[in-house]
Amino acid sequence: MYSASAAFLATIPSPDRGVWHLGFIPIRAYALCIIAGIIVALWWGERRWVARGGTKGTVVDVAVFAVPFGLVGGRLYHVITDNQLYFGPGKNPLDALKIWDGGLGIWGAIALGGVGALIACRRKGIPLPAMADTLAPGIVVAQGIGRLGNYFNQELYGAHTDLPWGLEIYQRFNPDDPNNLLNGVATGHIPLPNSPVHPTFLYELLWNFAVAALVVWADRKFKLGHGRVFALYVAGYTAGRFWIELMRTDDANHILGLRVNVWTSILVFLGAVIAFVLTRNRGPREAPETLRGKDFEAEPVSADVAPADATEAEPESAETHAEVGAAPDTVRDTAVDKATASDEPKPDAPAS
Template sequence: MHTVFLATIPSPDRGVWHLGPIPLRAYALCIILGIILAIWWGERRWQERGGTKGTVVDIAVFAVPFGIVGGRLYHVITDNELYFGPGKEPIKALYIWDGGLGIWGAIALGAVGAWIGCRRKGVPLPAMADAIAPGIVAAQAIGRLGNYFNQELYGAHTSLPWGLEIYQRFDPSNPSIPDQGADGVAFGHIPLPDSPVQPTFLYELLWNLLVAAFVVWMDRRLKLGHGRAFALYVAGYTVGRFWIELLRSDHANHILGLRVNVWTAILVFLGAMIYFFVARSRGPREDPELLRTEPAGPQKTEELEPGAHRDAE
């Protein structure tokens, strides 16, 4: 008989709703909301630092799609056995709406997209990274809500009062067929054997919000520039990801007994801290004049006096 925990956190019964033939996926909605927040907050911080309004939006046109592709590539590469091999369906590697975005790949390839955008706008990438850092980690927090609706990325069984109840989900068109995927529905709220479990999605959500607040506080106190606020975000995030990753019980590949993402967190943390201290030698925060871009529009031509002519350029 299943024990009822009065203080446990219930899981949603589904992660997808339908408006006629149109599916509304909680995971996708959370990712979109996170992106909107990151851009809005990044714009505000960019202008506060002396930048031109609209620059973050223009650069996001490159950074966001690059980041999504990078996040999916990292997930598929590090967990390739989920999609390739006997009995697998490789096409599902493209099903981004089912969950599976590796933040490491998203940041790496997203940075490439941001670099392209910054080159086109003529602004320094490190300064842009500092402006958008808190918004990115806040967006990650919102994204973890998508994992909650998909009922994924949780830890082992726990007796803690804030344990997460997880339920058996079924094929919505045939309730006799189990379906623990994003499209499944928890008819009857039948708890899975390990329920309740560690709500690691919630731990990371709260940690990310703390990191965002810490970066803003340190940035205001130290006037961080040259990518140091971004490095602080990366370092702070990896510290949390390290211990939260050790609590997770979902499938993951291991190296020397530790999950791949644990090793990644360690290496990225070291790189971020080295950059944070080395970049201090670059001096004060960037001159606001370097952050301003000329608004798009027709070029003004110099008026000439009658009879005058231009020298050849």
């Protein structure tokens, strides 16, 4: 007979729910994790941008465009690659809009989020590669935090395992109606038949944090710029996503026997490596003045310094005509000679 207490001692328990209600308002763990990840990414990105010489507030201005674009792109990628969840017999296409139930593809989020960032960077007159390099560590940490939302939703897990860190998956659906997911609330600590399973969400979370540490170390040591930090992040993340994706057992579309996300990881990894190699001779990272943008205001000129286009000229003196470095006596003699010459009678003008 199954003992929940015994399982807790040998495995990782799942949360009994992924949603709470504040009156009629649902509070969803997945949404909270996504928001927390975005906040961390913006906070860290702002600090890195200012440290590189950029102006404060620029990262938030870029995020106004990048975050909405990224959310839309992430959802589009998920719906396209897992379209069987939303379209077909017995499915409701409107469920594709329920982003709070989970389902964001990082590939679509980065791609379309990059479009939003490009628009914002062009408006502000700052280089997109420098902004991408600045945000890279925060983005991958945000991805790790977002994986906690998958933990609350009991998704993104692997096959059965007897390892001590196996994850218990509890029944969160009505046995008489499998399509009724009970709003993300478990009916009790009733494990599914294949529990415990590999917590692949946890593997990816830890891998993401390790990639962030690698990116920060490499950036500090080699002063990477021109998009190389971002390329390193993408290559590091996709390398881990490749083997983690192979462990997952949730439903997914396949191409030539491999999950779609496995192929995407391979292609994106190769693209990131090529981008890193092609930019290796671009020189050191961008100069601070290139990060300040069109809205940057130069320091005001001191009142003690006369403007270059002043209209009132200084009265001419003998010193202004003296050679630079001349001795004071020489300057004085020159002035006296000019004064004496002006008092001498001028010769009569010739008769016309």
